[in-house]
Amino acid sequence: MKVDNSIIYSVRWDNLASNSYLYGSSISFEPDGTVKFSNLLMPPGQIIRKWQSDVNYQMTRHEPQLPVLEEGEKYEIRSYVCYKPEGSVKLRFRFVDRQGEEVGTVIIDEPTAELECPKGAFAYELELINAGAKELIFHHIEIQKKSKAKKNVRIIDSDSCLYVIVLEPTGGSYIVPQERILLRFRNRVILTCEGADAIALNSSVTDELQMDIRQEEIAVIGYGEKSNESAAKLANRLGQNVKLYTYGSPSRKLKGRLENIVYGKDKGQKSDPVSSLMEPLSDKTERLFKGKFT
Template sequence: MKYQIDWVNDTKNTYLYGSQMRFIGRRVIFKNRLMPSGNAIKTWSSKSQFQANRILPELPLLQRGKTYYLTFQGQTKPENSLYLRIAFFDRFQKEISFEVLKEGKSDFVYPLEAYSYSIQLINAGCTEVVFDGLSLSDQAAAEEVLPKDVLAPSADQSHLTVLFLENARQDLQTLKERELFGLSDVLVVADEEALTHFYLDKDFNLSFQKQMQALEKTYARIRFVGYGPRGNLASLYYNYKFPGSQAYVTDDFYDERTYQGLLDDSQVRIDKSLNSLLDRLVYSRDIITYGYTATHDEALALISPTLSYWSQLTYLPFLKPSKTL
C-alpha cells in the first residue's frame, strides 16, 4: 500500500492566526513567523466528520498491528524544524497513544486497539513550510537517485521514451496496472526527492544528464514526456540540453512567475532562463503539445489532485490506437 497525502486547497484544521498560505497546484507554501512551537500547523484525520462538518476521511484505513512508514516531502526554514505527530483513537474518539516522527524516524505500528488516527504537522521553530505531500506506505521507502532500468525494451531501439511522473508513487502504480499504456522502451523517472525540485536540482540534473548521454549511444532518438506542470517543465529543459531529442508536453504549465517562485523556494538554479524555456513552446519544432486542455477543478482535487494528469498519457500521438482507450 502506497498513499499520497495532499493538503487540498482549503483551511480546515489549519493554524490560521497570522499565517500566510499559497496553493500552487499540489504544493502549499505556509509562512508564519510568530507561531509558537509545539502547535499543529495542519491536521488530517481518518475519521469521517461529514454529518457534523461535511469533512470526508482524509486518510486511508490501516491494519491493526502492522508497521507503516510516513515521510514528509518538502522543505522547512530553518531546516529540520518540523516533526510529524500520529495520534491513535479508540471507538469513542479518545486518544489512546501517539507517535512522534523526527530526526530520520519514519516507521510506526498501528495499535491493536485503534479505530482511527490523525496526522499532524507540528511546528518545531519553523517560519516557513514548503509542503509537497506526505507519503504513507507499508513498505520502507527505497532511496532512488536515478531511474533504473528501461522498461518494455524492444528490438529496434529507435526511440527511448523518458517519462517524468507527477506523483512518484501513485502514478507509477497506475502505469504498471495499465501496462505502461502499451509504450515500449520507457525510462520512468519517479524519484520523490527530485520531483519536489521539478527534476532540476543540481545533483539530480548532472547525474541524469550523464545517464542520458550513455543512452543516446543506444537509441536513435530520445523523447522526453511530461503530462503535468512539473514533468512538462523538466521535459522542456532536457529537450534543450539534448539537441535532436523531442519533448511531448501538455498545456498544463504554471506561469513563469509561479515557476520562478517555486524554484527559488527550493533553491534550484538552472543554466537557462525560464522565459527562454517557455518561449520554446512557440517556435521549436521538437516540442509537441498533446492531450486535452487541463483544468484544476477544486471539486475534483478533493477526490484526487492528480486525477486529470496521468490520463493525458492516453493521448500521446505515438501510442498504438488500441492502447489509447
C-alpha cells in the same frame, strides 16, 4: 479507502480553515500548487495543520482527508515541505482505537521515513508540528504501503540510463504500474505529478537527483494529460540533454518553459521499454511521441 502497495496517496493542504493554525498566521495558496505559511509569533509545539482519516460528515461537511491504514502494516511517508532551520517542522501521526483512546504516536522529521500502523488503531490524524520554524512552503505528502515486490519508487544504478516515470493521477491517488512492467526499468525513479512538480520547483531536490546519474542519461516519461505536463516541467528543470517521452497528441500545448521541445513520431520502437510502459497504461489508439531537448 485502503492503501495497498500499488497506490500512492497524495495529501494536499486545502482551504479548510478549522484544521489550520490561524492566529497571527499568513497563509497563501500559490498558482504553482504550493501553500506558503508564516507566523513569527507561533510557539513551538503548536499544530500548523492537521488531517484526519475519520470524520463525521454530518458535523464537518467534509470527507476524510487521509487513506485508511491497516494494523501492523508498514508505510513509507514522503513529505515535500520546505522550511528553515533544519528540523524546525515535524510530522506527527496520532493513532486512536474505536473508543478514541490513543494507541500510538509516530514523529517524523525526515523527508522520507517509514512507520508501522499500531495494533488496535481504528483512525489517525496527521499533524504538521511547529518545532521552531517561522515560515514554510508546503507542497504535498505521499503515503504508500511498503512493498515486498520490486515496486520501489527509487532504484538507482549509475551505470545505465535513469527512467523518471511520472504517474498519471486518478482522483487523489496514483496507481503504480504492474511489477512485470517495472522490471523492464531496472534503473528508475517513480514520481507522482505533485512530486515531479515539487522537484521542478525545488533545486535542492533536483541537485540530489542529479548526483546519482549523469545528466545526459535521463529519460522523463509522462503518459497522460497531467503527467505529460509535469514530466515536461521536470525535464526542463533537469537540463537540455534530457529526453522527454509523452503519450498523446503533439498539438496539445504543454505548460511550462517548453520552447526548446521538438515533437516527432517515434516509429519502429516496438522493443523500446518506453513503448512497453505506455501501451498498458494509455489509450492504444494514441501514438507515442518523443520530444528531445536541443
